[in-house]
Amino acid sequence: MHVHRFERLWLVAALAMIVLFIGTVTYGAVGAGYGMVDDTGGQVDPTDATASENFREPGVYNGSEPGHYDVYIEAKQFLFVPGTSDPVRVPANSTVTFHVTSTDVVHGFEVVGTNINTMAVPGQVATVTVEFDEPDEYGLVCNEYCGSGHHTMAGSLHVVPAAQFNQTEVN
Amino acid sequence: MAHPHKSEQPQAYESDTAQLSDRLAFVDKFPSAARITRLSMGVSFTALTIGALLGIVQALHRTNVFRGVISSADYYSVLTGHGVLLALFFTIFFLTGIFTWGTSRSLGRELPSPRFSLVWFLLMLSGAVMTATAIFGGLVGQIPFSADVLYTFYAPLQAHPLFYAGLAAWLVGTWLAGADWIRAYYHWRQDNPGERIPLQMFMILTTMLMWYIATLGVAVEVVFFLLPLSLGLIESVDPLLTRTLFWFFGHPVVYFWLMPAYFAWYTVLPKLSGGRLFSDPLARVVFILFLILSTPVGFHHQYADPGVPEGFKFIAMTNTMFLLLPSFLTAFTVVASMEYGARQRGGTGYLGWLKALPWGNPAFAGCALAGIMFAAGGFSGIINAGMNINSLIHNTLWVPGHFHLTVGTASALTMMAISYWLYPQITGKRLQFYGIAQVQPYVWFIGMGLMSNAMHRAGLAGVPRRTAEPQYQQFDFMPVLGSMLEMRLQIAIGGSLLTLGAVMFVLVMAGTWLAERGRGRLRVDSHLPEPISGPSDSPRVLDNVRLWFVIAVVLVVIAYGFPIYSMVADGALNPAAPPFPV
Numbered sequence: 240m241h242v243h244r245f246e247r248l249w250l251v252a253a254l255a256m257i258v259l260f261i262g263t264v265t266y267g268a269v270g271a272g273y274g275m276v277d278d279t280g281g282q283v284d285p286t287d288a289t290a291s292e293n294f295r296e297p298g299v300y301n302g303s304e305p306g307h308y309d310v311y312i313e314a315k316q317f318l319f320v321p322g323t324s325d326p327v328r329v330p331a332n333s334t335v336t337f338h339v340t341s342t343d344v345v346h347g348f349e350v351v352g353t354n355i356n357t358m359a360v361p362g363q364v365a366t367v368t369v370e371f372d373e374p375d376e377y378g379l380v381c382n383e384y385c386g387s388g389h390h391t392m393a394g395s396l397h398v399v400p401a402a403q404f405n406q407t408e409v410n
Numbered sequence: 411m412a413h414p415h416k417s418e419q420p421q422a423y424e425s426d427t428a429q430l431s432d433r434l435a436f437v438d439k440f441p442s443a444a445r446i447t448r449l450s451m452g453v454s455f456t457a458l459t460i461g462a463l464l465g466i467v468q469a470l471h472r473t474n475v476f477r478g479v480i481s482s483a484d485y486y487s488v489l490t491g492h493g494v495l496l497a498l499f500f501t502i503f504f505l506t507g508i509f510t511w512g513t514s515r516s517l518g519r520e521l522p523s524p525r526f527s528l529v530w531f532l533l534m535l536s537g538a539v540m541t542a543t544a545i546f547g548g549l550v551g552q553i554p555f556s557a558d559v560l561y562t563f564y565a566p567l568q569a570h571p572l573f574y575a576g577l578a579a580w581l582v583g584t585w586l587a588g589a590d591w592i593r594a595y596y597h598w599r600q601d602n603p604g605e606r607i608p609l610q611m612f613m614i615l616t617t618m619l620m621w622y623i624a625t626l627g628v629a630v631e632v633v634f635f636l637l638p639l640s641l642g643l644i645e646s647v648d649p650l651l652t653r654t655l656f657w658f659f660g661h662p663v664v665y666f667w668l669m670p671a672y673f674a675w676y677t678v679l680p681k682l683s684g685g686r687l688f689s690d691p692l693a694r695v696v697f698i699l700f701l702i703l704s705t706p707v708g709f710h711h712q713y714a715d716p717g718v719p720e721g722f723k724f725i726a727m728t729n730t731m732f733l734l735l736p737s738f739l740t741a742f743t744v745v746a747s748m749e750y751g752a753r754q755r756g757g758t759g760y761l762g763w764l765k766a767l768p769w770g771n772p773a774f775a776g777c778a779l780a781g782i783m784f785a786a787g788g789f790s791g792i793i794n795a796g797m798n799i800n801s802l803i804h805n806t807l808w809v810p811g812h813f814h815l816t817v818g819t820a821s822a823l824t825m826m827a828i829s830y831w832l833y834p835q836i837t838g839k840r841l842q843f844y845g846i847a848q849v850q851p852y853v854w855f856i857g858m859g860l861m862s863n864a865m866h867r868a869g870l871a872g873v874p875r876r877t878a879e880p881q882y883q884q885f886d887f888m889p890v891l892g893s894m895l896e897m898r899l900q901i902a903i904g905g906s907l908l909t910l911g912a913v914m915f916v917l918v919m920a921g922t923w924l925a926e927r928g929r930g931r932l933r934v935d936s937h938l939p940e941p942i943s944g945p946s947d948s949p950r951v952l953d954n955v956r957l958w959f960v961i962a963v964v965l966v967v968i969a970y971g972f973p974i975y976s977m978v979a980d981g982a983l984n985p986a987a988p989p990f991p992v
Contacts, residue, residue: 240948243938246742253738257731260792264727267798268720275713275797277720282980285649287985304960316990344990345564345649345807347714351872352888354801357714361566361649365716378885382805382874384560386567386990387483390879398597 258370276357282365288313288340293364295338297321297410299329307334309408314339314346314359316386322379322394329371329396330404337369347382350396358383371398435932436515436835442524443514444836449531450507451836453538454500455919457812458822461496464488469861469905473879473898474903476509480549481574485878486558487548493561494545497817498536498580501667504825506534506587508670509614511836512677513591515599516610516687521590530586537580544573551824560876562660565636565652568989574637581625581632588618607953609690610677616697617669619703619959620662623966627658627708634982639989646986650717651977657708658970665704667817671824672696675744676779677938678828682774683767685751687941688743691948696743698735698952702962703729713797714804722973723797729969730795737788744781750942760856772844773934776827776851780820783858787815800832807880808869818908819858826915833922834932842921846914853913861904864897884958 242250267273281293288294298321300309308329313320321327329335339348341359348358348365357365381392437444467488470476479521480488510527514520521527547555547570557569591614595607607615631652638644680687687693709726712718749763757766768774790812794800803809834841841847871889873880951957 241943242689242692243746246739246746248693250735250739251743252736257734260731260796261728262735264724265640268724273798275720275723276716277723278717280716282717282985285878285985307566343987345653347874349805349872349874351885354798356801356804358712358716360653360716363650363715363717365714371435376885378872378887380872380874380882380925382876383564384486384489384567387486387558389486390482390877391523393882393884395884 254267275370276365276367278363280340282362283340283364285342285361286342286343289365293338294340296410299327299408300410302334302336306332307336309338312337312339312359314341314348314381314392315343317381317388317392319348319379319381319392321395322396323360323392326376326395326397327379328408329398330401331371331374331398332401334368334370336366339365339367342383344385345383346385346392347380349382350382351378351380353377356382365408374398374400421503435838436511437465439836440520440833442520442527443510445506445524446521446531447511447832447836450503450510451833451919452533452923454503454507454825455829455916456944457495457499457503458912461492461500462775462909464492464495465912466905466909468492469909471900472880473902474879474881474991475898475902482878486551486560487545487556488734489876490548490558490560490643493543493883496542496822497561497574497663497667500819501817501825502536502584502668503538505670506531506584508673508828508832509587509591509617510572511832512610512614512673513594515630516608517594518912519592519594519598521645521739522597523590524697526586527590529584530590533582533586534583534585537576537578537583540572540576540579542576544570544576544604563636564656565639565647565649566922566987566989567992568636568640571637571640574640578629578632578637581629584621585625588621591615591618600814606950607695607955609687609945610673610940612694612800612953612955613669613673613676613697615955616701616958617666617673618703619955620669620962621666622881623962624659624662624666624705627655628660631655631659631764640779644983646983646988648977648984649972650715650985651982651986653715654708654718654974654977657711658705660711661708662704664817665700666814667821669697671780671821672740674677674824674828675740677773678831679744679777680747680751681938682771682777682831683748684755685747685753686939688746689943690941690945691943691952692739692743693941694945694948694952695749696736696739698958699733701958702808702965703733703736705962706965707733709969709973710795710797710800713800718973720986725796725969727795729965731792734788737784741781741785748778763811770848772851773831774849775848776823776830779855780823783823783855783862784820786862787812787820790815792883803869805875806869807865807873807875811865811869814858814865819854819862823854824896825857829915829919830936831965833919834934835936837922838927838932839922839925841918843924844916844933847918850911850914850918853907853914857904857907857911859904860900861908864892864900864904867891868894868897868901905961929958 283291283294295311297313339359341361346359375398378395379394544557547553555570557573559567559569635647676693707730710730752763752766755766757763871887
């Protein structure tokens with residue numbers, strides 16, 4: 240079978256590029272330590288998420304070591320709890336793990352302008368760990384259609400200076 | 411400008427068939443196959459018309475240019491209609507049309523039974539009508555139907571049973587259509603033992619085998635979970651399992667939209683350019699790669715899903731990246747074939763040959779412009795496929811920006827362009843409003859250029875997709891490039907041009923449909939020249955479709971076996987999520 244010389248070159252170049260792309264993702268996972276959302280968050284009962292040890296009352300908790308926080312967020316039509324009626328507050332210079340689940344339909348949990356972006360699937364807990372260096376204010380938005388009021392489902396996340404963060408805000 | 415390629419066609423392949431086909435159109439040789447093709451295209455273009463009108467309503471509503479047509483709550487019924495009518499019914503009825511034509515043309519025979527062909531067509535049509543009825547019921551208060559579940563119908567959001575029953579009937583119709591073409595192939599094989607499979611038939615076979623594997627996921631999802639849930643036979647479903655079954659089907663369906671375009675680019679576009687296909691064997695390799703790699707990639711739509719182990723996302727990512735290969739090969743072959751055609755027409759120079767191409771022929775111009783857009787869509791798709799960088803744009807407006815370049819242009823514009831060439835052959839009527847047809851691909855190209863670039867950039871700023879009002883009180887989006895206002899306007903203007911483009915296309919088709927038969931020459935030449943490098947110098951194993959099918963199944967088992975097993979092991983309905991709305 241005759242393959243033109245240019246076509247062979249093109250084929251080799253395309254394969255090299257594909258290998259390069261896979262390499263960058265592998266480097267992101269192994270070298271830069273980018274963790275995907277996966278099955279480590281465990282499962283819960285969609286109708287009673289807090290009954291499982293994989294999920295707690297929504298709110299901010301102290302983490303396993305100083306400077307680490309766990310934030311439990313419940314997504315439901317058409318609210319983030321916490322986030323929508325009160326902003327989620329965490330201190331700057333902290334490592335925060337978000338634990339997100341839904342208690343009705345599929346939602347999205349996106350911190351606008353960042354790569355914090357996960358699905359909230361009933362029965363599953365999504366965990367995303369991030370570092371916040373600077374104080375800032377971010378929007379939260381549901382980016383998966385969840386019903387007729389979907390466009391109203393939003394909230395905010397405030398990363399406050401450590402001095403302004405009060406331990407009484409922690410559950 | 412009407413048909414420059416006619417007079418300039420080089421002597422080398424000005425064969426007897428070419429002259430004969432000027433007088434004898436496909437419809438005269440194969441009236442029954444032509445009828446099924448016409449019927450399929452009629453439904454396809456009807457779905458396109460409705461879907462395009464819904465599209466402009468959305469474009470103006472979302473961007474807050476005009477919100478007088480629907481309420482924001484009804485936006486989602488409109489969005490469901492736009493997605494289902496265009497992504498499933500416009501594209502796939504076109505596919506059944508062009509594949510019926512391709513089977514008959516490449517085998518040189520009618521389909522085995524006109525009655526059986528009509529059965530699958532009517533089954534598909536009634537399914538489509540049921541599903542559309544359920545969706546549009548959501549817009550009418552007095553009708554107790556609704557299906558505001560969007561094109562992906564993620565459980566536990568629930569639609570009226572009619573929506574799922576319609577989808578199931580339509581799906582079975584596509585299976586029977588495939589059986590019809592495969593049966594025609596077996597009849598041909600009995601009469602032609604030892605011959606290479608004609609290229610178009612080969613493409614149809616591999617595409618349909620891919621479809622049989624892929625639709626298994628959505629068939630199980632609809633028949634065993636969603637339809638019983640909507641009928642109240644079961645009380646809950648596992649949302650992760652049903653999502654996974656959807657995406658088992660949801661990525662390969664992308665190739666089911668694209669394969670008719672590839673089919674046209676490989677077998678018709680080279681001829682429209684004035685030349686012939688560069689390599690038949692590589693075209694076969696490309697379709698084999700699609701058969702093998704299309705399905706074990708679905709988890710790349712679930713990169714952001716909890717409950718799926720990272721390793722299986724990685725496997726899907728690797729397969730997805732290798733799926734770039736057939737598209738890169740296609741880019742080479744198609745461009746090389748076009749260049750060959752242009753040089754046959756007297757084109758010279760490194761890039762000067764581009765000027766020699768028939769840009770005034772709407773069939774050629776549409777295919778070529780669709781190909782250019784597909785290159786851009788391919789690159790934004792590489793970003794989507796990159797497992798980590800995907801987090802920046804997952805479920806943002808970037809994603810519809812991407813797929814309006816792929817299915818919305820590579821597939822849709824090619825389908826429209828090929829219709830300008832094919833429709834006269836299956837009706838025996840000369841194409842009407844030729845001037846409108848000549849402009850139409852450019853209107854689409856410019857409209858999509860405006861809309862899609864703005865959608866990509868808005869997505870980078872974090873603007874979500876699938877929402878009636880992407881304007882929030884709690885925060886402002888910070889665009890990296892451009893301003894939010896400018897992007898909104900580009901989306902509104904681009905969306906309006908696209909709707910105009912669709913209306914122009916439908917006008918040409920309706921005008922041709924209503925025209926009288928036999929007046930004037932058809933203005934198309936149906937002869938397809940032989941490739942430069944034919945099938946005879948390629949290994950016969952390429953035609954061993956059974957072998958490729960088995961490999962495809964093995965890869966699917968590797969990619970999906972364990973994850974689906976672990977989702978089902980704790981009970982297929984656990985974790986148990988009850989439906990909404992109840």
